[in-house]
Amino acid sequence: MSALVVRVALPVPIPQVFDYTAENITPGDLGRCVRVPFGRGEKTGLIVALPEDADLPVERLKPVIAIQREAPALPADWLAMVEFTARYYQHPLGEVVAMALPPRLRKADAVAGTEADPLLEATPEGREALHEARRDSRALAILRRLAEQGPRRRSLLREEEGAPAVADALKRGWVAPGAAADAALMDGAPELTAEQQAALEVLSEGFGCFRPFLLAGVTGSGKTEVYLRLVQQAIAQGRQALILVPEIALTPQLEGRVAGRFPSARVVSLHSGLAEGARSQGFVQAMEGRADIVLGTRLSVFTPLPRLGLIVVDEEHDASYKQHEGVRYNARDLAIWRARQCAVPIVLGSATPSLESWHAAETGRYRRVELASRAVAATLPRVRPVDIRREKLQHGVSEHLLRAIGRCLERGEQSLVFLNRRGYAPVLSCPSCGWVSRCPHCTANMVLHLTDRRLRCHHCSHEATIPLACPDCGDQDIQPFGRGTQRLEETLAARFPQARVLRIDRDAARTRAQWEALLDQIGRGEADILVGTQMMAKGHDFPRLTFVGVLNADSSLFAADFRAPERLFQQLMQVGGRAGRGELPGEVMVQTQYPDHPLYKCLEAHDFVRYAALQLEERKQARFPPFAANALLCATAPEVAGALAWLAEARAAALPLAQAFGVQVFDAVPMRMLRLARRERAQLLVEAPGRPALQGFLGAWSRLLWSIRPPRDLRWHLDVDPAEV
DNA sequence: AGCACGCCGACT
């Protein structure tokens, strides 16, 4: 019996791992959770290495308290992935592990609570009952479904028929767990179009090796159908498929579609709305190879998958793949790393790919596969800018747009007016003294919300009552300025009193249930005019929606962030894609002061390729990504001076390194939105010719950064490949 | 991040 060394990653914000001694260690303990003494107390960490020698003299090591051997150990490839993430994003390993691992998994009860999802089939008694029953019941409906559609997973059946009915059928002995079935079995798959078929053939050549594909398919071209066929092929080979989707309520729709399509497959769905227990359970099922498909938002890129055979990243351009706090990882980029690590194909799908991915396809690093025609409707919507310099606006809406909505109403079809700004008005202001409703904690205005009669800061959630008179001069004539979705809703309701106007924004769809209820309402045709924010832009099909109007698009056109136009173009393409997805043709109008701007010209022509080329040329000239790699060092303090002073020190430490790695370290500057939640912020940009140079530099620099003693009240972090600069 | 130790102001 010998004492050995284990290296443990602990959830502490220090870029270090800690060595302990332990008895009877086997190689199988690598990747296990472990309870250790730490400082005065105890902590739970993960064994990330079994080194020959400790960094410290062995006599200074403490022994571990207990190793969690009940739960399965995290596999080596998973450890390699979190280690890569920690290194690439310059974040302490223990914190990356703590983020990637469901909290329950660290305790023993998680594994015990793991429940299987049996494949249910009708028993002989059940089949008999189906023939002899006199009165219909929910349990009989289950039997009919099983008779018609074959065995299915309990979770799917619960979804379709309700959990009580399933429990009833099980209790009566009418259904029972059946023999193993082919998980790749597909139910209700539509015929593929010739184009989809061709795409599928190209993509399936990738199986068994690392092959990145960019599936560029216009909205409505049926990308999802292609993913599902690929997933089927992966499952048929006995492999697992990982499908990443953006962080939106898109999941329930796709979740239902996937589960319904593969009634025998074990589908695990992971998203932020999930309870801790369910998340742990899904994680363990995937890790033990008992799940065939994992479908989830960015965090699920960290799901261990021993039989991984395929990764799909849907809407790969979507900004929600990038985490904006804590470990600032990009799940799309990590997915690519993982695909290479596991030697599996990865399909990045989008109608409007990110310029990074598009460039990778242009230069041959990714293989591009196109779906150019719509699978459902024959034509793309007609898009045109409405020149608001030449038009009288009524409460911000042009007569052109209003008439189009009117025509839509007459035809009994739905229209959507898109305005990316919630609330009634973005600011309340006093015309006589110039007072504006500023947030006391942020460099931002408090937004007027009339529905609940509050002023609210959209950045820090600070709330206040609406003053009756100007707090500065007492003038009672304070006015809302500008327009948000609530005011637009009011305007449209006044103009079209006969129409049912429905607002869909984060205020109206606060919970998942509210959001789904709204979607149902729209689907049932219980709304004529929809008023929505960017929530509405994303992948939902409304067959009766034929007109989309866009307000206030210009604000992103000349924004300081170089990615703003890219996002605007993507958003407008997406929102335009909402129009006319059924049998009915669609129309899109964009209100603008710059109808001749190339962005709108490309949009009119549905020409993503030309827009991408224009943008990439601009990025090349300006040395922006993908022609450079960036990182931001951000600091916050009660006063901006403190943040700037620390950043200046950090910059001084960087300069000798910068030269060696060929990177440029710019001066520290206060952030555009200086104050956020009572703290002032500043940042410093690092620009490198490429990722290797950036990584080399950051590795050396961050060691120095940790050694600069920051003042007590200062916090800093590095953001590698930031979404906004 | 916690949680100690460590030296200087207003209190039972």
Add this chain to the structure above:
DNA sequence: GTCGGCGTGCTC
């Protein structure tokens, strides 16, 4: 005389 302020330093 001590309770407690948060500055500095460490955690295998």
